[in-house]
Amino acid sequence: MHEVGEARYDEHCNSCHGGNVGRVSNIFPDLRYAAALSVPELFKAIVIDGALQADGMVSFKKVLTMEDAEAIRSYVVTLANQAKNAPPAPALHQWTAPLADLVLRAGLEVGRVMTLMQLP
Numbered sequence: 001m002h003e004v005g006e007a008r009y010d011e012h013c014n015s016c017h018g019g020n021v022g023r024v025s026n027i028f029p030d031l032r033y034a035a036a037l038s039v040p041e042l043f044k045a046i047v048i049d050g051a052l053q054a055d056g057m058v059s060f061k062k063v064l065t066m067e068d069a070e071a072i073r074s075y076v077v078t079l080a081n082q083a084k085n086a087p088p089a090p091a092l093h094q095w096t097a098p099l100a101d102l103v104l105r106a107g108l109e110v111g112r113v114m115t116l117m118q119l120p
């Protein structure tokens, strides 16, 4: 799974979001700290459905499958866990302001995401 995720990431995401040894640019979000990382459904809404297209994050529907997107997400989660010198990423199953913002911009239903994240 991680080999697939890493290969797809290097091929399609690296140019904007940077390599696994550090950022290549600070214009685009470092995915290790992306609010969408903890919500598979939101990650796919962005990467496959192009939920943030208007903000410069294109849809990869033509080149990636749902499985590819999940493999990439899983790979980036591993990178996030390895980022030792970095401040801790927001915990899973936690409702944060950047996450709320993304969910709204992606047009997902808040109640549904809360159910998926098993929030009270």
Ligand code: HEC
Pocket: 008, 009, 012, 013, 014, 015, 016, 017, 028, 029, 031, 033, 034, 035, 036, 037, 043, 046, 047, 052, 055, 056, 057, 058, 060, 064, 072, 102
């Ligand atoms: C052409 C440049 C470009 C490429 C290539 C690209 N992205 Fe993005 N991505 C962006 C930009 C710009 C944003 C910020 C959009 C915004 O302002 O909300 C973004 C945002 C995101 C976010 C939301 C970050 C957050 O704050 O939670 C995710 C997730 C994401 N990208 C995943 C990917 C993945 C996975 C790939 C590879 C399949 C990829 N991107 C390839 C430009 C790119």
